[in-house]
Amino acid sequence: VKDMVLAFAAAWNRHDMDALAALFSEDAQFVNVVGLWWKGKAEIKAAHEFTHGTLFRSSRLEVSDVSVRFPTATIALARCSWVLEGHVNPEGTALSARNGILLIVVQHDGHRWWIIDSQNTDVIEGVISRPQ
Amino acid sequence: VKDMVLAFAAAWNRHDMDALAALFSEDAQFVNVVGLWWKGKAEIKAAHEFTHGTLFRSSRLEVSDVSVRFPTATIALARCSWVLEGHVNPEGTALSARNGILLIVVQHDGHRWWIIDSQNTDVIEGVISRPQ
Numbered sequence A, B: 001v002k003d004m005v006l007a008f009a010a011a012w013n014r015h016d017m018d019a020l021a022a023l024f025s026e027d028a029q030f031v032n033v034v035g036l037w038w039k040g041k042a043e044i045k046a047a048h049e050f051t052h053g054t055l056f057r058s059s060r061l062e063v064s065d066v067s068v069r070f071p072t073a074t075i076a077l078a079r080c081s082w083v084l085e086g087h088v089n090p091e092g093t094a095l096s097a098r099n100g101i102l103l104i105v106v107q108h109d110g111h112r113w114w115i116i117d118s119q120n121t122d123v124i125e126g127v128i129s130r131p132q
Helices: A002-014 A015-021 A042-051 B002-014 B017-021 B041-053
Strands: A024-030 A035-041 A059-072 A075-085 A097-109 A113-122 B026-033 B038-041 B060-072 B075-085 B100-106 B113-122
Touching: A002 A015, A002 A059, A002 A075, A002 B060, A015 A035, A024 A042, A024 B026, A024 B060, A024 B075, A035 B026, A035 B060, A042 B002, A059 B100, A059 B113, A075 B026, A075 B113, A097 B026, A097 B060, A097 B113, A113 B075, A113 B100, A113 B113, B002 B060, B002 B100, B002 B113, B017 B041, B026 B041, B038 B041, B075 B113
Parallel strands: A024 A113, B026 B113
Antiparallel strands: A024 A035, A059 A075, A075 A097, A097 A113, B026 B038, B060 B075, B075 B100, B100 B113
């Protein structure tokens, strides 16, 4: 299961969206850091292809603190902290590093693990709720 | 499972943190909208007691679009959109409504459902990644 998290980061860092999408089941869902709710592998892939052609084209994702729990033998919850560097804004200006927490829910189908769900949240330091 | 989402919102709106905590398993984890990573029912309860004594004291949470999937018979993934109103900043000034997406992972132990994991993400409109 930890390898699934590392494979996600490795695919991100190669900007290989075929490899990234291959981690997800057909009906997987993914909520990104601004609350975009993608439904199905095709939407997840298309969204990441867009960002990896633009904002995240040269970005690097480093994961740490990978925590894995197994509520059943075939389901695991894996959560990690991440730091993203080398990303740019829509105008192409370099942005400073940011960090967040990614959850993946994975299921074993008897052959391999698949990411069936994912939700991502940015870390905003020094507050207990969102500043407005 | 949908009732678990509605019970979360109902406990929030009564600001009844005993009822809210009672939805969670002892080893549940919760990542809030700014990436605070609470581990265990006691941490989840203490954090919500703090915010419901301050920022969220008079807040109201409305959930919609509850989506439930069952990867196995005893595990469910429930995701909903939410709108929060009536909250204030640390200085007590009223803030405008904000919205987000909450995921809960629930497990049935043979007697009842428990929230074993939760991750929350604010919606930021009009962008595909976090503005910096």
